[in-house]
Amino acid sequence: MMMNDMPQAVQAQEPTQVSGRRIGDVVLDLQNISLSFGGVKALTNISFDVREHEIRSIIGPNGAGKSSMLNVINGVYHPQEGRILFRGEERRRMEPHMAAAQGIARTFQNIALFKGMSVLDNIMTGRNLKMKCGLLAHALYWGRAQKEEIAHRVKVEEVIDFLEIQDIRKTPVGALPYGLQKRVELGRALAAEPNLLLLDEPMAGMNVEEKQDMCRFILDVNDQFGTTIVLIEHDMGVVMDISDRVVVLDYGKKIGDGVPDEVRANEDVIRAYLGTSH
Amino acid sequence: MGFFLETLFGGLMAGMLYSLIALGFVLIYKASGVFNFAQGAMVLFAALAMARFAEWIPKWLGFDNLILANLLAFGVAMALMVVLAWVIERLCLSKLVNQEGITLLMATLGISYFLDGLGQTLFGNDIYSINVGMPKEPAMILEGTFQGGLLISKEDLVAALIAAGLVLALALFFQKTTTGRALRAVADDHQAAQSIGIPLNRIWVIVWSVAGFAALVAGIIWGSKLGVQFSLSLVALKALPVVILGGLTSVPGAILGGLIIGVGEKLSEIYLGSFFGGGIEIWFAYVLALGFLLVRPQGLFGEKIIDRV
Amino acid sequence: MDTSNLLLNVNGIEVIYNHVALVLKGVSLQVPEGRIVAILGGNGAGKTTTLRAVSNLLKGERGEVTKGTIELKGERVESLSPSDLVRRGVVQVMEGRHCFAHLTIEENLLAGAYTCRDKGQIAANLDKVYTYFPRLKTRRASQAAYTSGGEQQMCAIGRALMSNPRMVLLDEPSMGLAPQIVEEVFEIVKDLNVKEKVSFLLAEQNTMVALRYSDFGYIVENGRIVMEGEAKSLADNEDVKEFYLGISGEGRKSFRDVKHYRRRKRWLS
Amino acid sequence: MLYRENGQFKTSYAADQQIFPIAQDRLAIGLLLLVAFVVMPMAGSEYLFRAVLIPFLILALAALGLNILVGYCGQISLGTGAFMAVGAYAAYNFMVRIDGMPLIGAMLLGGLTATVVGVLFGVPSLRIKGLYLAVATLAAQFFTDWAFLRISWFTNNSTSGSVSVAGLNVFGLPIESPVAKYLFCLTVVCVFALAAKNLTRTATGRQWMAIRDMDVAAAVIGIRPVYAKLTAFAVSSFIVGVAGVLWAFVHLGAWEPAAFSIDRSFQLLFMVIIGGLGSIMGAFFGAAFIVVLPIILDQVPHLLGIPLSTATTSHLVHMIFGALIVFFLIAEPHGLAKLWSIGKQKLRLWPFPH
């Protein structure tokens, strides 16, 4: 969506002020990250940080390295250079499941749901790390395992209610339309009760109403649970409205970083990404 | 030393023969993403057709000329394989577009059962011979260099050369033509391939016909070696480690894989076998392939397995 | 709508998936020659299904058209294969990209030219796609699976253009594309439409842009057409404005403010 | 009575998470168990037990085990026969080498040994995927084929390499008559089916399925691929191993490695796919299809009095069997279990078409 589609009314928002009240310390600090695949430089010397409770957006043209950045944060990719500090501690080489254990959850640009499972089961997998029963208990089921399953089911039902997907809980996700799949994916991430949530284009392929819903969910999560959110999105309306700070990547380089208004005014950003109004 | 070389040669030639069968697997996999378990059955079917027609045609037409009989039989058998490819596409593959690999694999197992039954019903289940004039007696070479000389099976040598030629031709076909590209596209995504106008049905008939051709050549060579009988279909099991070692999608991989497996299993059987009481070559081939895979999970020349989020 | 020069005529089709799920409940729509027609609608409304029904890609999803007819220039096409349709100039850009993962970007594009036999023409088309999407040119040698989401989307669109289509079924072309590129894609659409008389049937969630570039629009909900009209008049419709464009009486609301209220679409409840 | 779930409101999550949430299903299963445990033993003929039901039950158990690996965890294995063999030969050795080893003990130990071997051969799955893994599992198949032939210690130095067991009993009850064997197998199968169902509907099962559907995403939400894959191999080979013990001890009585050849592995894979990947019920459907169909087909020409030679009959059986496999895959790629559930879904809508 283009700048000129955005009526002036929106810009009256003052996100900085709001942030001032709730935003805390730096939780994630990325320093001089470089990542390349063979000859392709996906990320070059990128540094930025994410503060507690904030909504941090990453924007940039296609192939800028946004998704790669998320992959670096949760350990799917290992940068060749740079340091990552999570809650002040430097992370050495780390595998995705360890990131999950530290409370980092995410959604994917190309939906990565478990196609053969129902919505309910998909979201239940999100609680995987919180479940403690072992194989034998599961095999016997009655008793401890059942109690645990039900306890977690209650939590998952909360997520389902929250995302308003009650009526599809038993549907296999493969048969769902794209938009709902995205929502289920968010549900799976939320079920893990993460403290850092990485969202990769959660609103792609949605119409305005659905985007509004999605924004509502994101803002609510951020508000009610204080979850820190890193968001990649191409809809500038959304990004500018809901994020606290925005970092802009272009061809693997950082070309802008700041509150939405700053970014919007940044010449480099306009040239590389937003385009001049016409 | 002489014996070592002999083993090596033996292994290389056996390997070439495995490649010939492996080729059938690779072709179909590469072109449609289907792991064709019916390849063994196709080899048997083709060989049976070849053997029986070579026997029947002279009788029907009343002539007595081995070469002519073989040529005619080859033609008829090849035609049969094309018809078969067409029928398989019509009745089976076309109805399974866009299904998962394992479903298709299962379907080929069904086809394999069907072909086993059909082949033997049509052509009988005794032993038949294919005589295309392969030399049977061994040749002795380098008698001056090594004590006892080197014994080379001429039959295997001829077979290996034919196999190598066929494999090369097909490798070129895949690398150089637009059809080759279309085939790879189909293997990646049936539906997307359809959406851009690649006619799946025609592609599949072509590929299965080419695989049928490979099966026919393999059937003739193995059939003239072993005699045409049901066991011929089991030779496919020997080709499986070759396929995965070379990479499911690579024609050159099928050759190199064949050579490695051939040499590996012969050397292992002869030099290690006695420590284990012998008979180790079959599992050794698989273990060898497994070992390779641990280093390169996609086989030697296979396309890298993509997992990306 | 001007029906004298119909290219595509979909008449009351019903689609069932897996023999049980009735998804389209009688959808009719027309695409006149040389026009851009948009199908709009929420998640799961049946846009993709409609396009699949036209391009005959339903079979692979275990779906089938059980009622109604689809005509291309007066010819019934329900029983043609997708590749026959491509030969007749109808090509679909599938939702969710579907690039050939193991092929490079360039191979993907060339595969798109499968139905085209003329070498010079192919080269020209390739050039054209590269000028449309320069990003693809820089990534031409990477395997499609290893390119970014947006790059794959460009690849999918570019691939469809390689076959010299007369009509393109575009399923969510804007998805995952940077705003600038979205605009460019629609410019390309307009360009092809004007210069080469290519007709478009596009399913799009980005209603604002879609209505801006198309001539005519259908709104599908729940497997039925609930509204249709000239793009302009649709864009002016109050309901459309509110639910599809996110503009209510007092102008566009901030996404921050939509937070705590929600109204159901009138025709659903 | 109409097949409807309308009006059956769940008031608790426990009720919703039952194996059969619909009352009619519970009733049907209850009846089925009643027939299996009470009516069959009274009514069945010896032939039915020995040639149909016992092999059906045991192979269904093995298919169940395999289904956990293939259907739930997505790791295709062609080495099932090997794990059955390991179970059988291990149990045999526990039996002959440890005095007074009870059958159940030997069976479970056999299963455990299969587990160990299964996990060992499962390790490559951490790196090798899909069909490559499938073919690589054949290494297990051929290796065990060879080992049980060659290493005479495994066969207690039997000269021919074939071994046999006798005098089976459970808690003093002899397992000799066909009915006793049948009931024993039935009990074991029921217990394992229930355990497997429990596993698959809880966190463990979800982990497996997550790995199957998309392993990278699974890792990102905190599932350790190593753990999930190896537990799947372990549970699967345990069940398969137990099935191997039953096959050898109860069904055959005397066996050689050929009883667990590669054909067996393929046969089990058939069952799993035809029955339905990722479905416990599917294992039973698949086993019934593969065990019973050839027997019926075999007899049809005979019963109809059509004079066909044995060979022709057998070839025809092959052809029909192959054609049916293809037919069912076309009708429903997700197997008989899916067909069944679609049938039920239609029934639920009946008499309205959609």
Place this chain on the structure above:
Amino acid sequence: PVAAQQEGDQFFPLLVYRTGAYAPNGTPWANGKQDYVKYINATGGINGVKIGWEECETGYATDKGVECYERLKSKKPSMIDPQATGITFALTDKAPVDKVPLVTLGYGLAASQDGGVFKWNFPLMGSYWTAADALIQHLGKKEGGLDKLKGKKIALVYHDSPFGKEPIPLLQKRAQMHGFELVLLPVTAPGVEQKATWLQVRQQRPDYTLLWGWGVMNSTALKEAVATGYPREKLLGVWWSGAEPDVKDVGANAKGYSALALNPHGTDSVLIKDILKKVHDAGNGAGPREEVGSVLYMRGLLISMLSVEAVRTAQAKFGKGKVMTGEQVRWGLENLNVDEKRIGELGLAGLIRPIKTSCNDHMGSTSVRIHSWDGTTWKMQPDWYEADKSVIDPLVKEAADKYATDKQIKRRDASDCAA
């Protein structure tokens, strides 16, 4: 037709394999079995009792075999010939319970010769041990005395299965006795690839090579022998490696190869001529006419013949013209006495040796000859060999005793034998 049976018939279940990897060998065998049954029926049955029969296809697979057994069991079979070693093993435990004798002519468990332990098994005319023994005796004779085998090297190329492994203990014992070296070369079933094996043969240059194969393994072995230049004269096969399908496809190249001939073949005997007349000319032959008289056909024929003789013997005791139960047939099998006279009556004069079983000896005869392939046909050699009891018996006893302890079976005492 695969079956012909009526109420009041003596039932012969015919387990066969006419499909699969072993079909070329299984088919003539099955046809022989069937033809003889038809022949008996055509000539009035066994003292007027017709034989009812039904074929069941096993495909050489143990589980299919067991299924066949269970299916046919209900028809009160007289005896059963499983036609495969694996199936025999599986049935050995079931047969005593169901009271069905197992007739395993020339195959099965070598130890089952011991009727004291294996009450229901009848490895008539020879086991793998007697076969191996005869082969060694033959080699001894060729060399001019068993003592001449000292220092010689003998290789055993065998089917890697219980079938192929059975002769090993006996050969090892013989090797010890005569001081020859035994080289064991297993071939993984079904044996389509034997290059490594034959390279080893070439490397080790054994003085003789024994071939213990079945099905495709035999012809492949012969072809590899040709390809590695191993003299066919030094290659000797067991009786399962010496039939037409094994050499047919090798043809003249196999010239000089010899194998044990458990049974006569050819169409010259009175019996065969009669069968051709009464069965084949009547359009009732199970297989093609050309196959009649072939090696495996004759073996099948003999199995049926001895089974029929057993029924006859049983009828003599339990009542002529009656249908015998499995138990009664078992008695008949245990008290077979096919002497020269009877052989003449059967139309095989001079072609087989007398067979006489007893409670302890369930084999009845160990006589065997050698035949050699001359490029087109098998030529019978005149010498008969008998297994050396002093070598075989202790081995049999030891193995049978071990089996008895494993299975907690008590050796039959005299009273059981008398019954």
